[in-house]
Amino acid sequence: MLTDFQQTKVNNKERKTKNIINFVGAESDYPLIKQLQEMISDKPNNAENYAIIIGRQFGSGGRRIGKKLASLLNISYYDSELLAEAAKKIGVSEEVFKEHDEKKPSLLRALLQGAYGIPDNFHSIGLTGEHIYQEQSRVIREICSKEPCVIVGRTADVILRDNFQTLSVFLHSPLRHRAGNIISRGEAANIEEAMEIAKSRDKKRESYYNYYAGEKIWGLASNYDISMDTSILSEDKIINIIAEMAKNKFTQK
Numbered sequence: 525m526l527t528d529f530q531q532t533k534v535n536n537k538e539r540k541t542k543n544i545i546n547f548v549g550a551e552s553d554y555p556l557i558k559q560l561q562e563m564i565s566d567k568p569n570n571a572e573n574y575a576i577i578i579g580r581q582f583g584s585g586g587r588r589i590g591k592k593l594a595s596l597l598n599i600s601y602y603d604s605e606l607l608a609e610a611a612k613k614i615g616v617s618e619e620v621f622k623e624h625d626e627k628k629p630s631l632l633r634a635l636l637q638g639a640y641g642i643p644d645n646f647h648s649i650g651l652t653g654e655h656i657y658q659e660q661s662r663v664i665r666e667i668c669s670k671e672p673c674v675i676v677g678r679t680a681d682v683i684l685r686d687n688f689q690t691l692s693v694f695l696h697s698p699l700r701h702r703a704g705n706i707i708s709r710g711e712a713a714n715i716e717e718a719m720e721i722a723k724s725r726d727k728k729r730e731s732y733y734n735y736y737a738g739e740k741i742w743g744l745a746s747n748y749d750i751s752m753d754t755s756i757l758s759e760d761k762i763i764n765i766i767a768e769m770a771k772n773k774f775t776q777k
Contacts, residue, residue, distance in 0.1 A: 553760050556767040557596045563771060564597065564672050572689045574672040574774050576766065577681040579733070579742065580695040582725035583702030583718070584754045587676055589695065593763050594674040602667060603676045609663050657736060677729070681748070682737045691770045694748040695762070697755035699723070749773065 564574060576593065580586025587603060594601035661683045667673060668688050681692040703718035712718035733742035745751040750769050752762055 554596060554764060554767070556764055556771060560767045560771045561597050563774065564599065567672075572687075573668050573670070574770065575668050575680070575684055575688055575690045576674045576693065576770055577684070577690055578674065578676045578693045578695060579681065579748065580676065581697065581702060581743070582722045582729070583705045584695045584697045585705060585759065586695045589754070589759055589762055590674050590676045592759065593766060596763065597672075597674075597767075600667075600671055600673040601676075602664075602673055606660055606663055606667075606675075606678060613659065613663065679733055679736050682733075682740060689774055691750075691766070691773050692748045693766055693769075694743060694745070694751040695754050696743065696751065697753050701755040 567574070576590075578586050578590045590603070591601050660678060664675065664678070664680050664683050665687070668675075668684055681690060684690050699719055699722060700715065702722045703712070703715050706712050706718040706721055707715065712721055730742040733740075740747045743751075750765065752765065754762065757765070
């Protein structure tokens, strides 16, 4: 029986055997997607793979835009699938990884291990956040060595910056706009609850990113190739801008 990650790979391979996406009635909406798709498809076998990395504030629509972009480009999309694959490779439950997903490791735990050499399995979670991050990083590099893809979050822009061709994107929008999106997804009952959820999730993402990214700061526009407000631009416009940026960056000598 295939794991979710393996099934995703099978589905992606089956999709890639089909003809280029049928743009009848949609070509005017995505004028640059077909050019970028053909460029990716025509890449020499020995060339570096391309990766589009999307960082995002919670509720800004990053996952939805990432999935749509990957589908239009006919390339793989990775988000929570990375957790499943990394968990499988070291023989632990995916639930353990979810507990640490985009969360900064406990300072107390790190101090105890550094000072006293307490083993990784001293607590019921079984692994430190650092070990989980290292394994997920290895999986991200392995994936990108084999295929072009879109990855959402998980400091993939930092992990891949030295050895792969990447376009880093950060998507954000005002808090109330994101709260409206969170309510529409059924994740909160009212605007106040939705805003608290957004602020809490963003705080965790910021701490996680800044902990592992060194001098880079989560959400700071100068740390990304492009940063966009999803409350101002439509999803189609954002996808076209990303496609144009990717095409220009990936064709630079």
